[in-house]
Structure formats: C-alpha cells, structure tokens
Amino acid sequence: xxxxxxxxxxxxxxxxxxxxxxxxxxxxxxxxxxxxxxxxxxxxxxxxxxxxxxxxxxxxxxxxxxxxxxxxxxxxxxxxxxxxxxxxxxxxxxxxxxxxxxxxxxxxxxxxxxxxxxxxxxxxxxxxxxxxxxxxxxxxxx
Amino acid sequence: xxxxxxxxxxxxxxxxxxxxxxxxxxxxxxxxxxxxxxxxxxxxxxxxxxxxxxxxxxxxxxxxxxxxxxxxxxxxxxxxxxxxxxxxxxxxxxxxxxxxxxxxxxxxxxxxxxxxxxxxxxxxxxxxxxxxxxxxxxxxxxxxxxxxxxxxxxxxxxxxxxxxxxxxxxxxxxxxxxxxxxxxxxxxxxxxxxxxxxxxxxxxxxxxxxxxxxxxxxxxxxxxxxxxxxxxxxxxxxxxxxxxxxxxxxxxxxxxxxxxxxxxxxxxxxxxxxxxxxxxxxxxxxxxxxxxxxxxxxxxxxxxxxxxxxxxxxxxxxxxxxxxxxxxxxxxxxxxxxxxxxxxxxxxxxxxxxxxxxxxxxxxxxxxxxxxxxxxxxxxxxxxxxxxxxxxxxxxxxxxxxxxxxxxxxxxxxxxxxxxxxxxxxxxxxxxxxxxxxxxxxxxxxxxxxxxxxxxxxxxxxxxxxxxxxxxx
Numbered sequence: 001x002x003x004x005x006x007x008x009x010x011x012x013x014x015x016x017x018x019x020x021x022x023x024x025x026x027x028x029x030x031x032x033x034x035x036x037x038x039x040x041x042x043x044x045x046x047x048x049x050x051x052x053x054x055x056x057x058x059x060x061x062x063x064x065x066x067x068x069x070x071x072x073x074x075x076x077x078x079x080x081x082x083x084x085x086x087x088x089x090x091x092x093x094x095x096x097x098x099x100x101x102x103x104x105x106x107x108x109x110x111x112x113x114x115x116x117x118x119x120x121x122x123x124x125x126x127x128x129x130x131x132x133x134x135x136x137x138x139x140x141x142x
Numbered sequence: 143x144x145x146x147x148x149x150x151x152x153x154x155x156x157x158x159x160x161x162x163x164x165x166x167x168x169x170x171x172x173x174x175x176x177x178x179x180x181x182x183x184x185x186x187x188x189x190x191x192x193x194x195x196x197x198x199x200x201x202x203x204x205x206x207x208x209x210x211x212x213x214x215x216x217x218x219x220x221x222x223x224x225x226x227x228x229x230x231x232x233x234x235x236x237x238x239x240x241x242x243x244x245x246x247x248x249x250x251x252x253x254x255x256x257x258x259x260x261x262x263x264x265x266x267x268x269x270x271x272x273x274x275x276x277x278x279x280x281x282x283x284x285x286x287x288x289x290x291x292x293x294x295x296x297x298x299x300x301x302x303x304x305x306x307x308x309x310x311x312x313x314x315x316x317x318x319x320x321x322x323x324x325x326x327x328x329x330x331x332x333x334x335x336x337x338x339x340x341x342x343x344x345x346x347x348x349x350x351x352x353x354x355x356x357x358x359x360x361x362x363x364x365x366x367x368x369x370x371x372x373x374x375x376x377x378x379x380x381x382x383x384x385x386x387x388x389x390x391x392x393x394x395x396x397x398x399x400x401x402x403x404x405x406x407x408x409x410x411x412x413x414x415x416x417x418x419x420x421x422x423x424x425x426x427x428x429x430x431x432x433x434x435x436x437x438x439x440x441x442x443x444x445x446x447x448x449x450x451x452x453x454x455x456x457x458x459x460x461x462x463x464x465x466x467x468x469x470x471x472x473x474x475x476x477x478x479x480x481x482x483x484x485x486x487x488x489x490x491x492x493x494x495x496x497x498x499x500x501x502x503x504x505x506x507x508x509x510x511x512x513x514x515x516x517x518x519x520x521x522x523x524x525x526x527x528x529x530x531x532x533x534x535x536x537x538x539x540x541x542x543x544x545x546x547x548x549x550x551x552x553x554x555x556x557x558x559x560x561x562x563x564x565x566x567x568x569x570x571x572x573x574x575x576x577x578x579x580x581x582x583x584x585x586x587x588x589x590x591x592x593x594x595x596x597x598x599x600x601x602x603x604x605x606x607x608x609x610x611x612x613x614x615x
Contacts, residue, residue, distance in 0.1 A: 012547075013545035013546065013547040013548065014213075014545075015186050015187070015212060015213035015214070015542070015545060016212065016213075016219075016542040016545060016546055017215070017546075018546070059394070060397065060398050063410070064394065064397070067390075067394070068394075071390055075330060075333075075334065075383075075387070078334055078383050079333050079334060079383075113274070113573065114575075115344075115575070116274075116343065116344030116345050116615070118239045118240060118345070118386045119239040119386045119387075119389065119390050120390070121215040121216075121239075121411050122215075122216075122235075122393055122397065122409075122410035122411045122413065123214075123215030123216055123235075123409055123410070123411035124215075124409070125410060139215055141215065141238075141239050141386075142345055142546065
C-alpha cells in the first residue's frame, strides 16, 4: 500500500509479459486495486461508473480467486467493452469472492487502447496476507 | 550453483542440464544453442523453466528447448516435451494460452509490385484484415456454426466458401484435429470466440508481404512452389480469446485435480493430469477444438488476403503450408505413441513421414520461421535429425530478447517506422505501442537461430524471405 495507507497497484516487466502487483491493508483491498490496475493496462483514460456487474466467484484458494477476478475483468472488456471504474468486494473467503464491479464502456473518444492481454497466468502467482497488510502478484500473458 | 553453471556443453550447438539440477527433476533437459545465443538465454528464467519440465511424470527422453527459447510461464517458450500416453501427462502450460498459434505461408504467381502499388496493397490489406485489440473478426458465429468450427477446423471454413479442398492438404494435421470435443469448450470461451473468427489480434501477430530473396535448396524450393524474386504472404495468428479461455478454464480444472492424481509441480502453470484421466481427456478435447478454431481463423484470413491480392495485382495465392507452434499432438516416435507438446516450437518432419503432404513427401515438411518485424523469415525443411533428437521439432521464430518495457525505452513508433521505410519496408499497425514493442532488435537474430537448427541437423535451409510490408496487430 502507499505511505498514506491507500491500496496501490502497479505492473512491472516479466520477460515479454507483465507482472501485476498490488498492496493494501487487507486482501480485499489488494484484489480491488489489482482489478483496477488491469483495467488501466487494457485502456487509458477517465472512468465513469455507468454500468454495474455483480461478482460472485469461487475457486480452490485465494490465488485461484485472484485469477478468477482478473479473468472476469479481461472477459468483460473483451466481450462487452467494459472497463472497471470501481470494484467493491463485500465477501472474500478462502474460496469465494462476492461484490460489485462498476464499469465504464470503452469509448474511443475518451479511451486509448492499451495492451492486448491474452490471459492471467498461474505462474509465480502469489497472495500474501499478514499483520502488515496484503500483497499479491499475477503474471499477465501478453 | 547457478543453473547455467550446471549446463554441460555437448558440442557447438547442444547443451545438457543433468537430471537432479532442481528438486524433483527426474529427466535431463537439452538446450540447442551456440555460445552467443546461450549468453542471451541464460539471462532470464528460461533454464529454470526448462528444468521444471523435467519434473513432470511420464516425460520421455529429455525436456527440450530450441535456440529461440525465452522465458514464458510454466514451460519456456521454445519448449518441446513428449509424454508416454499411458504413464504421462498433458499440461496446458506446455502449449500456452494461444492454442495453435501458428504461421501460414502463401505464394503469389508474380513479383512484388513497384513501391506505390505495394503501399496501396498494404493499405487494402490493412482495411480488410481486422487487427489489434478489441477488433471483431470477419464472421459472427451462432452456436451451430461455432460447433462446426470447433469440430471441423479449416475444413469448416472451406465448406463455407473460404478456400479450396486443395488447401487442406497443405495444413498441419489437415487443418483439423479429429479428437476435438466441442462440449469441453465453455460458454465463456465460445462467447469470447463468437465474433473473433477471421481476425489477427494484437501482440506479435502479423500479416507480412515478403519476397523470396534467396534459395538454398532448389529441389525443395521447387517442390514448395518457391522461386527467387517471388512475392509471398505470411500470416501469424492463433485461436484468439477462445483459445485463451480454454487454456484458463482447464488450467483451473487440472490445478484442482492434481491432488487426486498424486501429482505435485513446482509451478502452478505446469498443472497437469494423466493423459488417460477424465481431466486430461477433457482438456485434450477442448485444446483440439481451440486448435481447429485457429486453423479456421487462418483459413478465413487467407480468403481475405486472396481477395485483396487478387483485386490489387490480379495474382493468385496458393497455400504452401500452415504450421502450428503452440499445440500438443499424438504422434508415433520410436514405435510408440507419444503426446508431443510444442510451446513456441514447430514440427519439422523429414521426408518419409506419413504426416508430410504427398507433394512434399520427397523433400520433407515445410518449416516456417518468421523473423522479427523488419528482419528475414525462413522456410526450412524437416531433417531426419529432428526425429532422432527432438520428436520431430525445431524452433518457431527469432525469440524475444528484450522485455516489452525495454523495447519501449527510447523508442518512438514514428522513428521505428521511418527506419524501416528507409530500408524499403512499409508498416501499417493498429497500435503505436505495438510497433515499438515489436521493433527488430527486441528479438534475437533469426539467422543465428536458424543456423543452430541447421547445424544440429533438425532442419535445412530452403529459402530466405525478405520483408516488404507488414501489418501488425
């Protein structure tokens, strides 16, 4: 997280691909920050929360939930042109994530296309949470 | 000891990493590289990823990496691994997200036009071929048509007016994997693929106009239909979002099933299941369906290219060959059936293999090796050494040398384009960023890569192709 305690997310090179990383006070904050950062990778520009999509995802563990959430962002963009504007996570257990994704529809007048992200990989996938906060890493296949 | 110090040089182009170099590595691994390429390959995690392949159950012989190898996720890009069909596994990470990404080479019956007409041709192609992020394809599929594509591959495209029956003989596996199971392809994958058939996509995918600049093997070149000075067209694309989703869906299933099969892997991207298991068969059926989608995709792009080139130049395009470089296929090697995974590696079967098209039976299968944007591409032919050593495989391209961020550093798209144009190479791109990320020096020297596979006896040089104009996604 940032010095002010706000969730923070960023990408860094990973060979020809990108590693997406995030930090926050808790895992829900880090997940939400990661989802927004993936949106920033897909397209740049302002976001208006004009559409809402429910999130209800299950997986075998937290890492699997992270992949499922990021894949949700990717698929919403690819199939409906939706970019995340806000991610609210109401429930995050070891195997379930529930909440709401507010999104903006891609508009060439307001948004610049970003990178072509093929998929969220399981390579070096990590979600860590301890007394100091939560951090995560997922490698994106470009 | 660093892993690169554990590498033992066998000869000028072969190196071996003994079993036991990483915990659980049961089989040795082999890298095809000269010293200059090895110095580039050792810089990232390629060798760790190669060693990890050696931990997988049922691996036959050695885990292999080609001279264009670079860091991927799970398997390295440029990796080859063959598994016993009784005791071995299938791993989506050994194929990649872009299932059946591949290259297709089409030859015209004419020489390149003068620069002004070439520019017009490039512009026409750029308008006709959907390219870049978020661009839909030439077709929109309903459920019945999607099932037809997933089961029928390139044959579906031909039946629906995109090409001829003769094309199918010039495609790896005839353009259709028969064990495809469309029922194993999720609704989400179908949704992603519904309007992307007949599109190029982004990243390193391209359409390139090239000229045959040199012929090294006149007999093979004549069999392939290539001659010096001839205009040719290369296509590079795959299964688009549908294939990406199939890989993601089944990675999740296999990751969850490994415990029940008593399998542990050092990297979750290597998630795998026994080939004969329910999960393994499910993935193989879905993977084959996605591969068929990719064969159909390249077939439809071929039809678009034929239309544009025919209109612009009055020329016909005939298909020389279509190779897959992200795929797993059941093949016979050494008298037994194996499942050969190729991730960023190309089949390179020599003369005499039944899979080689009849027209090429005497010279071997065409092996298509694209270079980076602005550098040469190669047409090779499979050699017997590939069957002796690499389960009939060789490299797939130049192989990335710089990260995308490093490629972007100090790069302006306008400058990259101007530099290419000064060399007589025209560029049309959906994205400025893509031009910088794919600039020529972001990749290894394709000539050096090809020289290693030649010296290793995996494939021989047939023709060199010089780029004239390129469309980048």
